[in-house]
Amino acid sequence: MAEFTMELNDDQKQVRDWIHGFAADVIRPAAAEWDEREETPWPVIQEAAKVGIYSLDFYAQQFFDPTGLGIPMAMEELFWGDAGIALSIVGTGLAAIGVVANGTEEQIGTWIPQMYGTPDDVKVAAFCSSEPDAGSDVGAMRTRAVYDQAKDEWVLNGTKTWATNGGIANVHIVVAVVDPELGTKGHASFIVPPNTPGLSQGQKFKKHGIRASHTAAVVLEDVRIPGSCLLGGKEKLDERLARAHERAKAGGGERVKNAAMATFEASRPAVGAMAVGTARAAYEVALDYAKTRTQFGRPIIDNQGVAFQLADMRTSIDAARLLVWRASWMAVAGKPFTSAEGSMSKLFASETAKKVTAQAVQILGGNGFTREYPVERMHRDSAIYTIFEGTSEIQRLVIARTLSGMPIR
Numbered sequence: 001m002a003e004f005t006m007e008l009n010d011d012q013k014q015v016r017d018w019i020h021g022f023a024a025d026v027i028r029p030a031a032a033e034w035d036e037r038e039e040t041p042w043p044v045i046q047e048a049a050k051v052g053i054y055s056l057d058f059y060a061q062q063f064f065d066p067t068g069l070g071i072p073m074a075m076e077e078l079f080w081g082d083a084g085i086a087l088s089i090v091g092t093g094l095a096a097i098g099v100v101a102n103g104t105e106e107q108i109g110t111w112i113p114q115m116y117g118t119p120d121d122v123k124v125a126a127f128c129s130s131e132p133d134a135g136s137d138v139g140a141m142r143t144r145a146v147y148d149q150a151k152d153e154w155v156l157n158g159t160k161t162w163a164t165n166g167g168i169a170n171v172h173i174v175v176a177v178v179d180p181e182l183g184t185k186g187h188a189s190f191i192v193p194p195n196t197p198g199l200s201q202g203q204k205f206k207k208h209g210i211r212a213s214h215t216a217a218v219v220l221e222d223v224r225i226p227g228s229c230l231l232g233g234k235e236k237l238d239e240r241l242a243r244a245h246e247r248a249k250a251g252g253g254e255r256v257k258n259a260a261m262a263t264f265e266a267s268r269p270a271v272g273a274m275a276v277g278t279a280r281a282a283y284e285v286a287l288d289y290a291k292t293r294t295q296f297g298r299p300i301i302d303n304q305g306v307a308f309q310l311a312d313m314r315t316s317i318d319a320a321r322l323l324v325w326r327a328s329w330m331a332v333a334g335k336p337f338t339s340a341e342g343s344m345s346k347l348f349a350s351e352t353a354k355k356v357t358a359q360a361v362q363i364l365g366g367n368g369f370t371r372e373y374p375v376e377r378m379h380r381d382s383a384i385y386t387i388f389e390g391t392s393e394i395q396r397l398v399i400a401r402t403l404s405g406m407p408i409r
């Protein structure tokens with residue numbers, strides 16, 4: 001187990017600087033264009049694939065960093081470049097986490113490479129959990145998966161929404177209900193292979209921020225997939241469902257994590273790191289502006305009203321990063337989140353991003369309200385962090401219930 005440290009080692013610094021260079025040289029110059037176009041930036045994703053940033057190997061190396069800091073470091077730098085384009089680059093990762101968290105070694109080896117494709121033919125993947133009536137309340141999920149024993153196939157029906165890369169993905173990971181009596185314990189995750197009949201893209205959403213990231217509904221109509229596409233396999237699922245039924249008859253007992261929650265728990269500190277990147281980017285623009293913009297014969301940073309805001313912005317950003325790093329290190333070290341440290345990191349970092357980007361707009365004044373300066377876009381982008389992968393309200397609920405010992409579902 002790696003000791004906790006607040007300093008990156010030489011190898012990590014080299015990787016950080018490499019990613020930062022890509023963010024500065026490739027992502028940032030393209031940010032405004034793809035935000036206006038509201039389209040997936042395929043050329044940028046391809047450039048990321050060519051240099052090795054958009055690849056299974058890259059994310060595996062960061063994921064297995066023994067300090068736990070590889071993924072948050074990478075996320076911060078990419079999202080420092082631009083949140084919308086960065087989410088297009090890393091969005092496949094949520095689906096990949098779903099496979100790694102719940103799948104067999106054979107499933108991991110078979111499907112994750114198909115999620116990324118090749119530098120000459122890049123692909124993306126989608127994780128489909130939320131539904132029109134089941135966002136934060138995963139217990140209200142209605143998408144059903146029914147097993148056809150005669151054909152060894154699963155049949156999926158339902159509608160998913162808010163799916164990053166939904167409909168344009170090569171591989172979709174779909175969370176569905178297999179046993180309605182068990183509530184969230186009766187959920188399972190499924191791989192929907194490329195070009196499977198019955199899966200189609202529904203509404204594509206025109207969003208307030210992260211416009212370069214494709215978000216859409218996914219419609220499943222009698223989607224038939226091989227039995228081997230159940231993540232973890234049917235034997236493991238049957239055992240889990242049997243245990244859940246036994247506990248239900250006994251009046252409770254040990255809680256079982258459902259597939260969607262397992263994926264979100266693993267990804268929340270990474271989302272916190274994304275928020276830190278956006279907040280840091282806005283802070284840097286505001287700091288530079290405050291040092292060069294003059295009013296009444298002096299730089300505006302000489303005014304306490306501006307200087308104190310910048311001091312608070314930097315303090316909050318550093319505090320958010322430390323919470324993210326702590327949660328990431330705890331996860332890799334196998335330490336349980338006894339106080340919901342993962343949710344803490346996501347909550348504080350996402351709220352920090354919203355506040356810091358708003359302060360940056362204020363410091364730039366009228367200029368900050370125009371699209372001539374990037375803080376306007378950063379402020380719009382930051383709104384998503386307190387919403388996706390668990391709203392701030394849900395994070396507070398998770399933290400409070402963890403502290404009190406109440407069940408989390």
